Amino acid sequence: MFGKGNEKAVDKYLEYVQKRADISMYEIGDFLGISKGFISTSKNNKQLEQMVNLAERLAAIDPVQGLEGSGLALKEYFGGSSQSLVERFELSRKELNKFKSLPLERQLKELDKHLTSIGASNELLEAQSKTSLGEYRKAIGAINRGFREMGTEGLRKINPLLQDFNKWLNSADFAKLKAWGTDVFSGLVSGAVDAVRRATSWINEKFINNPEFQNLETIKQKIAFVFDAFGDEFRIWWSASGKTTVTAAAEQITEVVASVLNNSKPVLSAAIRLGAGIGEGIRQGIMSTFELPESVKSLVPGGNTAQTKRLAEFNQKMSDTDDNTPMYGGPAVMQAPQPKSLWGSVTDAIGFSGGIRNVPYNNMPARLHAGEAVLPREEAKRWRGEGGANYGNGGGSGNVVITGNTFHVREEADIQKIARQLAYAMAR
Structure with a gap:
């Protein structure tokens, strides 16, 4: 609207309305909205600033009309009609008619004096801008300004990219791409249509029109x-x-x-x-830091050294070989826990190949292996040597008394055989 070659005048005017928006109750969009009517009246920056000031003061005395109403009324007045100023803002028609036919510069001065005389002064604008509502509108205006500037700068930076992209859209390369896409799409459609036709023909041949199927x-x-x-x-x-x-x-x-x-x-x-x-x-931290009772240590692999030692000694005595191979029950029953490698520790987390002396809770899942054994609760108590275990006589101390005929031991190996058979019976 300013015309070519007036970039400096445009920048100056935009700088002014932006400064007003920063401290005013109104946003930059409100000022730019009334500027279109004012610029068509004058392109003189001083006069435009006076017009904006008058519009803002009119809006201050009647916020319902706002900047939009005051801008429209002033534009009509500069065109020779005072009707809107009288009806919208209840100004004196008599006073307005005194200078409505004067040159624009004189009109602006007389309007400034008249508005000041009725209280629509610059002091009113300043006072209103300091109210809570004014501060709120200034904050909103500052936020909007920030977003607008970010968008403007962003568009300026991508403008060359958009120009290059539009050039490419008009190039032979894009024309080739369109042709290729057309061929591909038509090929897909043709292929789908052909597939449907062949499927339909096959169904008709095999079923719908096939007498063998119909009969x-x-x-x-x-x-x-x-x-x-x-x-x-x-x-x-x-x-x-x-x-x-x-x-x-x-x-x-x-x-x-x-x-x-x-x-x-x-x-x-x-x-x-x-x-x-x-x-x-x-495990090592728990065992070295806390004084755990034996019942708790038994739940930690390798934790109960006394029980581990007893198991190892008993296992050695009851073995058929010298390599400490358990004679029955598999490692889950008889074998004493041994120091494990790192890999052994991981596999123990999956199964119980290293043995477990006591099941800590009901419904505990377990992965068992071939050759292992699982004992019922009472037999497990007897195996652990717990007091009060049911030995078939309603309870007892755990001592086993053997009575009967005289035992004839012919050789030392018989002692081992007797002990082995007793162990089998106890395990069952």
Whole structure:
């Protein structure tokens, strides 16, 4: 609206209205809205600033009309009509008519004096801007200004990119892309249509127009016929190309998975060692820091050294060999807990191959192994040597008294055999 070559005048005017918006009750959008009417009247920055000031003062005495109403009324007045100023703001028609025919510069001065005389002064604007509502509107205006400036600068920076992109849209390269896309889309549509046609023809041939299918009497027979037809088609496809395709795909998938696992071995190994080391560190910390009762220590692998020692001694005595192999029950029953490697600690978290002396709670899940044994509660009590275990006589101290005929020991090996049989009976 200022015309070409007036960039400096435009910048000056925008700077002024922006400063007013920063301290005014009104936002920059409100000032720019009334500016269109004023610029069509004058492009002199001093006069435009006076017009904006008068509009803001009028809006201050009648906020219902706002800047939009005051801007419209002033524009009409500068065009020779005082009707809007009289009706909207209840100004004196008599006073307004005195200078409505004067040159614009004189009109602005006389309006300034008249508005000051009725209290619509610059002091009123300043007072209103300091109210809570004024401060709120200034805050909103500052936020909007920030967003607007960010958007403006962002658009300026991407403008060259948009120009290049629009050039590319008009280039031969984009024309080739459009042609390729057209061919691809038409090919997809043609392929889909052809597939539907072939499927429809196959269904008509095999079922709808097939007398053999139509003459079947029961639903069960027709379902069986349909499955047989699909099975024949699958076998034909499998023999022709399906087997080769699936086999090749499976081999590729297997190679990829094997390669991934092979490359991940160092990472997996390190993770396992780290986890096992953390677990062993926790166990040692518990055992060395707290004075735990024996019943609690028994729940910690390797924690109850006294019980571990007794188990080892008993196991050695009752073994058939010299390598401490348990004679019955597997390691979950008889074998004393041994110091474990890092990998052994991890596997113990999965199963109970190292043994567990006491099940700590009901419904505890367990992964058992071949050759191991699980004892009922009473037999487990007897095996642990607990007092009050049921020895078949309603309770007892745990002592076993053997009576009967005289035992004839022919050789030292008989003692071991007798002890072994007793152990078997106790375990059962």
